[in-house]
Amino acid sequence: MKVEITQFQLDALREIGNIGSGNAATALSTLLQRRIDMSVPKVWAIPFEQIADIIGHLDTPQATIYVKVEGEAPGKAVFYFPVESAEVVVQALLGTDKPMDVYTDEMAQSALKEVGNILVSSFLIALTQFSGIPLQPSVPALAVDMIGASLDAIFLEEGMLEDTVLFIDTQLTGIPKIEGKFIFLPDDGSLEKLLGAMGL
Amino acid sequence: MNGVISVGMADYKTARSPEILLTAGLGSCIGICIHDPFLKVGGMAHIMLPTATGSLGGNPAKYADTALELLLQEIASMGTNKSRLRAKIAGGAQMFSFPGRPQVLKIGDRNAEAVAQELKKHGITLLVSDVGGSFGRTIHFDVGTGELRIRTINHGEKVV
Numbered sequence: 001m002k003v004e005i006t007q008f009q010l011d012a013l014r015e016i017g018n019i020g021s022g023n024a025a026t027a028l029s030t031l032l033q034r035r036i037d038m039s040v041p042k043v044w045a046i047p048f049e050q051i052a053d054i055i056g057h058l059d060t061p062q063a064t065i066y067v068k069v070e071g072e073a074p075g076k077a078v079f080y081f082p083v084e085s086a087e088v089v090v091q092a093l094l095g096t097d098k099p100m101d102v103y104t105d106e107m108a109q110s111a112l113k114e115v116g117n118i119l120v121s122s123f124l125i126a127l128t129q130f131s132g133i134p135l136q137p138s139v140p141a142l143a144v145d146m147i148g149a150s151l152d153a154i155f156l157e158e159g160m161l162e163d164t165v166l167f168i169d170t171q172l173t174g175i176p177k178i179e180g181k182f183i184f185l186p187d188d189g190s191l192e193k194l195l196g197a198m199g200l
Numbered sequence: 201m202n203g204v205i206s207v208g209m210a211d212y213k214t215a216r217s218p219e220i221l222l223t224a225g226l227g228s229c230i231g232i233c234i235h236d237p238f239l240k241v242g243g244m245a246h247i248m249l250p251t252a253t254g255s256l257g258g259n260p261a262k263y264a265d266t267a268l269e270l271l272l273q274e275i276a277s278m279g280t281n282k283s284r285l286r287a288k289i290a291g292g293a294q295m296f297s298f299p300g301r302p303q304v305l306k307i308g309d310r311n312a313e314a315v316a317q318e319l320k321k322h323g324i325t326l327l328v329s330d331v332g333g334s335f336g337r338t339i340h341f342d343v344g345t346g347e348l349r350i351r352t353i354n355h356g357e358k359v360v
Contacts, residue, residue: 141297
């Protein structure tokens, strides 16, 4: 179903994105013991077919962490970052300078899932704070592959396609640079519920 | 790149030799490639879901049944003979799995089945079906030779 989102609602979602990425930056700083800054995110509500306009090349390799969101306003939450960022994160987390193969190394993948889980939760907490609606993340799943392939599999999983995808662009930058993007895909009715609970 | 026509998600395009059709980052989606080896023309569709029936709506190029219909109409308008058309398909992967959760209906498999069925319905020979697995695919289709190049990140590259 198509959900019309007003500019005012988008602004509010951007503010939530801000707080979410702030939470994420704090969590990641603590975890990696290094300074991570966030930049003000951009927010889009767009039809899925148009995501290439935002993410660029659909076959760029990215580490994509996918979490199902359960609770009163269920949906799907995704965080993805470039493979180079993923390698840096894994090295920092495991305290090693050794090159890590995030495609095949199980230890690296499990570290990535954990980081992704923390980042996704940071955004979900922000959504919950604003709406008062509790949202619980599932166990995370990971794919290190072409970003378009990972996202189409997530969005089409149930054989349905919402027309509107909520895209929160987050630049997490640290030393060295780590960047990533958060996506929230509300199930049918969830976005109205969240916006309604926030009085929007 | 010169002569490369990019096909987006829920999109379809036709081409004439020596043009190449490209679609990038297929996950559970399917790239349907069709060509007429005699006229050296063809087309590609990037479908997302099996069928447009039911409550689903929107862009008809999203669905296997309606997208193929549209693609075949456009290919027919290039003067092709339906009996000469050959098809190759790729995609239909299962990118994620959650431990302990049964995968009831894998959308990639359902897409692959639907596409094969629709091609059969139209009487078009399916020469190659490179579907399934748990990895993404980027495909280049040469409508002149019918060669399909399938590139992956970590599972090699091949021409079929």
